[in-house]
Amino acid sequence: MSIQTRRERERAERERLIVTAARELAEAEGWDAVTTRRLAAEIEYSQPVLYSHFKGKDAIMAAVAVQGCADLAEELRTARTAAKGVREALAAVGTAYTAFGRRRPALYDAMFTHAVDLPFATPEAPEPLKAAFGELLQAVEPIANEGDDPGLLTETYWAGLHGLVTLMRSGRLPENAHEDRLALLIGHFTAG
Amino acid sequence: MSIQTRRERERAERERLIVTAARELAEAEGWDAVTTRRLAAEIEYSQPVLYSHFKGKDAIMAAVAVQGCADLAEELRTARTAAKGVREALAAVGTAYTAFGRRRPALYDAMFTHAVDLPFATPEAPEPLKAAFGELLQAVEPIANEGDDPGLLTETYWAGLHGLVTLMRSGRLPENAHEDRLALLIGHFTAG
DNA sequence: CAGAAATTCTAGCAGCGCTAGCCAATCTTT
DNA sequence: AAAGATTGGCTAGCGCTGCTAGAATTTCTG
Numbered sequence: 072m073s074i075q076t077r078r079e080r081e082r083a084e085r086e087r088l089i090v091t092a093a094r095e096l097a098e099a100e101g102w103d104a105v106t107t108r109r110l111a112a113e114i115e116y117s118q119p120v121l122y123s124h125f126k127g128k129d130a131i132m133a134a135v136a137v138q139g140c141a142d143l144a145e146e147l148r149t150a151r152t153a154a155k156g157v158r159e160a161l162a163a164v165g166t167a168y169t170a171f172g173r174r175r176p177a178l179y180d181a182m183f184t185h186a187v188d189l190p191f192a193t194p195e196a197p198e199p200l201k202a203a204f205g206e207l208l209q210a211v212e213p214i215a216n217e218g219d220d221p222g223l224l225t226e227t228y229w230a231g232l233h234g235l236v237t238l239m240r241s242g243r244l245p246e247n248a249h250e251d252r253l254a255l256l257i258g259h260f261t262a263g
Numbered sequence: 264m265s266i267q268t269r270r271e272r273e274r275a276e277r278e279r280l281i282v283t284a285a286r287e288l289a290e291a292e293g294w295d296a297v298t299t300r301r302l303a304a305e306i307e308y309s310q311p312v313l314y315s316h317f318k319g320k321d322a323i324m325a326a327v328a329v330q331g332c333a334d335l336a337e338e339l340r341t342a343r344t345a346a347k348g349v350r351e352a353l354a355a356v357g358t359a360y361t362a363f364g365r366r367r368p369a370l371y372d373a374m375f376t377h378a379v380d381l382p383f384a385t386p387e388a389p390e391p392l393k394a395a396f397g398e399l400l401q402a403v404e405p406i407a408n409e410g411d412d413p414g415l416l417t418e419t420y421w422a423g424l425h426g427l428v429t430l431m432r433s434g435r436l437p438e439n440a441h442e443d444r445l446a447l448l449i450g451h452f453t454a455g
Numbered sequence: 456c457a458g459a460a461a462t463t464c465t466a467g468c469a470g471c472g473c474t475a476g477c478c479a480a481t482c483t484t485t
Numbered sequence: 486a487a488a489g490a491t492t493g494g495c496t497a498g499c500g501c502t503g504c505t506a507g508a509a510t511t512t513c514t515g
């Protein structure tokens with residue numbers, strides 16, 4: 072029993088090592104640099120070891136994405152709780168969200184851009200995903216007009232933020248006017 | 264001279280053939296299926312011929328994206344001009360945009376998701392890109408509050424639409440509530 | 456018709472995700 | 486404590502990718 076648990080503990084630790092190495096490598100050099108060979112070298116094991124933990128590279132990215140959602144949720148929470156009013160909270164959360172996307176592009180891509188086999192808008196979604204969405208929801212809920220579904224409104228607000236981040240990051244929207252666009256988006260959501 | 268022009272004409276025709284084949288293959292089986300070998304077989308030439316026309320696969324995708332923007336611009340124009348009022352026009356354009364993204368996902372990805380080496384928000388941007396954005400702009404402009412930059416407002420509206428399309432298509436937003444979210448987005452932009 | 460020039464093809468490189476099958480270290484049993 | 490069983494990691498390699506060098510063929514020129 073003790074030996075068994077020690078092994079399981081070591082395995083879990085190595086799994087965390089893989090996910091952390093993948094995230095750090097992706098954040099440092101982009102996901103293109105995260106090859107299974109490179110990742111294996113980074114953790115000082117051979118390639119097949121990765122496949123004893125994860126089904127494939129996509130599953131590793133999914134694990135990184137889940138971890139990233141926890142980070143995002145925390146940052147959103149901090150921003151939201153520090154804001155004074157409901158309008159300020161919505162703005163703070165929006166600013167924190169887009170800042171996260173710009174500061175950690177590779178992580179953001181794993182979370183919200185890359186095609187990934189994760190249940191999102193369902194009860195089976197991993198806890199960190201629901202937590203991140205929940206932070207948005209708590210910021211949006213107070214400014215929802217009666218009759219509006221807060222969940223749907225949050226999804227729509229999220230889509231706006233996501234669009235801003237991705238279009239800007241791919242060079243389709245100029246970076247310098249980001250603050251103005253964000254203000255416009257927030258303004259149109261708080262005005263309603 | 265005549266021989267020269269004939270050759271150039273044939274070359275241009277083959278280039279169109281490549282772009283069309285790439286688009287059709289992508290729309291039929293997804294971009295993963297568009298390998299240089301497969302594409303070469305499709306146009307009945309050998310692989311290196313592709314590289315005499317385009318710098319690489321990404322350049323082919325960029326060409327497909329430009330073509331796609333022309334398509335989108337046309338559909339947006341149709342939707343906009345058929346609408347009765349300014350609010351209806353904004354809604355019609357938004358609906359047409361998201362419908363385009365859902366109906367032609369591979370094309371949409373090449374245009375707005377895939378990292379692509381195209382000048383977007385500059386005067387040097389290809390004409391079809393500016394045309395597509397121009398359609399959005401013409402729909403947004405009439406509902407802009409005074410003091411708001413219509414260009415920035417259009418970019419923000421675009422971001423909202425883009426976010427809805429991409430998050431839904433990647434399974435992060437449930438498909439069934441799309442109409443409701445779109446209505447919310449439009450509503451918050453027309454309410455101003 | 457022969458030489459020159461342009462164009463297309465064959466063949467191959469390096470690297471990718473992923474896996475079969477061997478080998479060694481570890482645990483169990485006598 | 487030695488022998489057998491089992492777990493686990495490694496080496497090597499498959500089929501594929503985007504891309505390219507250089508041979509070969511076709512086309513035009515003198």
